[in-house]
Amino acid sequence: MTWLRVVLLLCVKEARVELRGREFATLLLCNSIIIAVLVGAGVSSAVLDGRVTARVFPMLLWLVFLLSATTSVARSSESELEGRGFEGLLLAGVTGSQMYLAKVIVTATLFCLNFWVLCALLAAALDQNLSSVWSQLAVLGALASCALAALVTLLAGIAGTSRLRGVLIPILSLPLLFPVFFAGVEMTSDLVTLGGLRQGSVWPVILVAAGSLYGLVGVNLFESAIRD
Amino acid sequence: MAGYFSGVGVVEGVVSPWYNRTMLVAKNRVLQILLTLGVFLLVGYAQYMVFMVVPNEQVMGAVQRVFYFHVASALACYAAFGAVFVASLLYLSSRERRADIFAVAAGEVGFVLCTVVLITGMIWGHSAWNTWFRWEEPRLVTFLVLWLIFLSFTVLRNFGDPTKTAVHGSILGILGALSVPLVYISIKFLPQSARLHPEVVEHGGLKAPSYWTAFGLSVAAFMFLAALLIWLRYRVGVLEHVATEALLDEETYDA
Numbered sequence: 495m496t497w498l499r500v501v502l503l504l505c506v507k508e509a510r511v512e513l514r515g516r517e518f519a520t521l522l523l524c525n526s527i528i529i530a531v532l533v534g535a536g537v538s539s540a541v542l543d544g545r546v547t548a549r550v551f552p553m554l555l556w557l558v559f560l561l562s563a564t565t566s567v568a569r570s571s572e573s574e575l576e577g578r579g580f581e582g583l584l585l586a587g588v589t590g591s592q593m594y595l596a597k598v599i600v601t602a603t604l605f606c607l608n609f610w611v612l613c614a615l616l617a618a619a620l621d622q623n624l625s626s627v628w629s630q631l632a633v634l635g636a637l638a639s640c641a642l643a644a645l646v647t648l649l650a651g652i653a654g655t656s657r658l659r660g661v662l663i664p665i666l667s668l669p670l671l672f673p674v675f676f677a678g679v680e681m682t683s684d685l686v687t688l689g690g691l692r693q694g695s696v697w698p699v700i701l702v703a704a705g706s707l708y709g710l711v712g713v714n715l716f717e718s719a720i721r722d
Numbered sequence: 723m724a725g726y727f728s729g730v731g732v733v734e735g736v737v738s739p740w741y742n743r744t745m746l747v748a749k750n751r752v753l754q755i756l757l758t759l760g761v762f763l764l765v766g767y768a769q770y771m772v773f774m775v776v777p778n779e780q781v782m783g784a785v786q787r788v789f790y791f792h793v794a795s796a797l798a799c800y801a802a803f804g805a806v807f808v809a810s811l812l813y814l815s816s817r818e819r820r821a822d823i824f825a826v827a828a829g830e831v832g833f834v835l836c837t838v839v840l841i842t843g844m845i846w847g848h849s850a851w852n853t854w855f856r857w858e859e860p861r862l863v864t865f866l867v868l869w870l871i872f873l874s875f876t877v878l879r880n881f882g883d884p885t886k887t888a889v890h891g892s893i894l895g896i897l898g899a900l901s902v903p904l905v906y907i908s909i910k911f912l913p914q915s916a917r918l919h920p921e922v923v924e925h926g927g928l929k930a931p932s933y934w935t936a937f938g939l940s941v942a943a944f945m946f947l948a949a950l951l952i953w954l955r956y957r958v959g960v961l962e963h964v965a966t967e968a969l970l971d972e973e974t975y976d977a
Contacts (some may be wrong), residue, residue, distance in 0.1 A: 496834070501958035648897070652890040654830045665877050666894060669870035670901050673908040701909050707900055718814060719886075 500588060504596030511573055512600065518569040519604055525562035526612050533558055534619030547620050552682035555616050556675055562612070563605055563642055564664040564671075571650040580720040590717020594647060598712070604635075609635035627685040634681050635696055637698070641674050641705030646719035648712040651719040670708075677701040754954075761943075761950045764931055768825075768943040771936040785849040789937055792842040794944035795835045796865070802948055803834030803868070803899055806875070810895035813888060822888040823963060824878055827955035831948055833872035839865055860909040865906045871898040 512518055533554050537547060565599060574580045583593055613631055617624045629676050648669050653662040677697040691698070772790045779786035809825035812818060843862060844854045857863055875898060879891050 504919070645897075648893070652878070652893060653882065655886060656881060660879045662878065662881060666874045669867055669874055670897060672867050673901070673904045676908045676912060696911050700904070700911070704901075704904055704908075707904060708897075711893075711897050711900065713820050715814070719893055 497592065501592050501595050501599075502720050504583075504588070504592060505599050508600040509597050515573070518566060518571075518601075519608075521569055521572065522562060522566040522604060522608050523611065525566050525609055526558060526562070527615065529558045529562055529658070530612060530615045530619060533616070537620060544621070548622060548686060549683075551616070551620055551622050552679045552686060554620070555613065555677040555682060559609055559612055559638075560642070560668065560671055560675060561664070561677075562608070564646060564667050565660070567601065567646045568654065568659045568663050570597065570647070571654045574720075575654045584717070584721065590720060592712045593720075594651075594712050594716035598640070598643045598709070601647055602639045605639035605643055606636045609639055622686070624686070626689060630685050630690065631682065634678070634685070634699055635694050637701055638674055641701060641708060642671065644705055644708035644712055645670060645674075648708070648719065650676045651716055673700055673704040677704070726965055750957075754957075757950060757953075759972050761946045764939070764946055765943045768936070768939040768959070771939050773934070775807060776936045782850060785846060788842050788846045790940040791944075792839060792846060793937070794940040795838040795842065797941055798944040798948040799832055799835035800838055801945065802828045802835060802952065803872075805952065806895045807899035808834060810892035810899075813892045813914070814896075819888070819963060821959070822892065823959035824952070824956050824960055827952045829872060829875050829879070829891075829895065831951045833876055834951075835948060836865060836869045836872050840869055860906065860911065860912070863904045863909045863912075864902070867909075868902060871901070874898075874908075894962065 504539055537550070537554070542550070574583075577665065584590070610632060613624060613635070616622070628722075646663065649666045650659075653659045653666060656662050677700045681691060681695070681697045681701075684695065769792070772787050774791075776787070777786055806825050809821045809828060812827060813821035838953035843865065844967065847856065847862075848854050875894055878894055881886055882890050
């Protein structure tokens with residue numbers, strides 16, 4: 495059995511666990527909707543005009559996305575940590591890197607879907623037209639979701655056994671996510687105002703570099719984080 | 723129980739490792755007092771240079787003296803964060819408990835130094851730029867993020883899973899240290915209306931020799947102060963660990 499095939503099987507396992515319980519996806523979507531509605535109501539109360547709303551839209555989008563993702567992700571490792579699933583997989587010869595990669599793939603997929611829903615939701619709430627840049631925004635969401643999943647999967651393994659896991663993951667991850675946040679806001683801002691990225695923009699590089707760094711650390715240290 | 727804390731440290735006629743280490747601590751006390759005195763003398767002399775010898779800067783006036791604390795504590799903070807990174811790597815590769823205790827000590831001292839940098843920076847900023855904080859300024863935001871990373875490191879150490887705190891803290895220490903350059907680069911590329919942070923040393927500032935002497939002394943004083951604080955916190959950490967082990971041994975013995 496090749497290394498990648500094990501990762502693929504673990505992905506299927508992760509997806510099945512999620513499909514059976516639907517806890518992580520439901521929590522993620524509910525959090526996104528609630529925070530997005532609150533943001534929409536707040537902006538409406540502040541009586542911001544259309545131009546100001548367009549300027550703050552990228553920041554609000556990424557704030558809601560990162561907050562909802564980091565507050566929901568504790569559920570993603572819950573079943574393994576409660577049922578000692580990690581130990582079982584390690585005993586079966588599966589490496590920490592394989593488990594980490596499988597978790598990142600599934601988590602990133604859910605984050606990405608959530609980002610797309612959130613874009614539509616916030617665009618409707620704040621009256622923004624994103625139809626012309628939809629495809630570019632979708633690619634940006636996919637890239638950012640990978641970087642975000644690479645970091646929070648590792649941190650979910652770290653904070654998962656703490657009794658404060660629900661609040662610990664956002665506290666640990668948000669300071670480290672600043673490059674992703676800046677890159678997301680700047681690129682979305684370019685897309686919304688200019689209709690495309692500025693020439694020579696460094697933000698895609700920063701986003702990929704952040705994702706690669708988190709992934710590299712996660713692949714190497716995830717096993718240490720979950721092993722007793 | 724009474725055996726350990728009455729200073730005997732003997733269980734069934736066997737001298738415990740805790741007792742041996744306590745004796746070692748007592749022997750090091752003279753060294754500790756000497757080092758502490760030395761560092762405080764250095765800090766005192768640096769203060770004397772900054773407040774009594776260095777003349778007032780022409781544009782900023784007396785507020786410029788904040789510079790000596792601000793830059794020196796920033797450099798000491800970077801050094802502490804570097805120490806966290808190295809100690810965390812050492813702990814993960816060797817599982818040597820002392821490396822973890824050292825990482826905790828460096829992290830806590832680094833957090834305090836980072837707070838000093840932020841506060842002195844805000845005092846300077848309010849006087850020089852008429853604002854407490856500028857979000858367009860890369861160095862300010864970088865230090866704020868660094869402060870948040872240190873904060874999360876401290877939170878994890880205190881509220882994480884107690885049985886795995888050492889491993890988890892080490893991973894966060896490595897992740898945090900590796901993220902800092904990326905944070906700095908990303909902030910540098912943010913659109914800026916005006917970059918305000920002065921680059922005194924890079925632009926050949928500090929013309930008068932007394933400025934340089936005071937600056938060098940402040941940096942040395944803060945570096946040694948940070949090293950002393952880390953060492954003292956490390957010793958407290960070792961004693962905490964030894965006491966915890968002794969309690970566990972005692973419980974096992976009682977059982």
